[in-house]
Amino acid sequence: MCKIFNELDASSYQCQTRSVRLGRHVTSIRLEALFWRVLEKMAASEGATLGRLLTRLHDESLEFEGEIGNFTALLRCACIGYAAEVGARAQFPSLLEAGPRGFADLRKDFGKPAFFD
Numbered sequence: 628m629c630k631i632f633n634e635l636d637a638s639s640y641q642c643q644t645r646s647v648r649l650g651r652h653v654t655s656i657r658l659e660a661l662f663w664r665v666l667e668k669m670a671a672s673e674g675a676t677l678g679r680l681l682t683r684l685h686d687e688s689l690e691f692e693g694e695i696g697n698f699t700a701l702l703r704c705a706c707i708g709y710a711a712e713v714g715a716r717a718q719f720p721s722l723l724e725a726g727p728r729g730f731a732d733l734r735k736d737f738g739k740p741a742f743f744d
Contacts, residue, residue, distance in 0.1 A: 665706040
């Protein structure tokens, strides 16, 4: 057994729906709590509010892609990219290059305080 589920804090994968303003439009976004935490860290690292970060991601996506098919998927991917970047700067093993044996050690790294500091 790989213990991935067993080691997760149940509150981290509970869905939360938040009402946000993207530009001049108010909408609801439903994401797991862990993704909201990462988005909040991303916003803080940019010196922006969460709403401003979400608007920026939304507007950039429209500018470069012309449409947004699945904004929540874009947000999850942005979180994974951010986590990989933060992990690389902290010299954690790469999320995307972890082999079968290295995955257990990688999960331990995510629990280190520096990962979300």
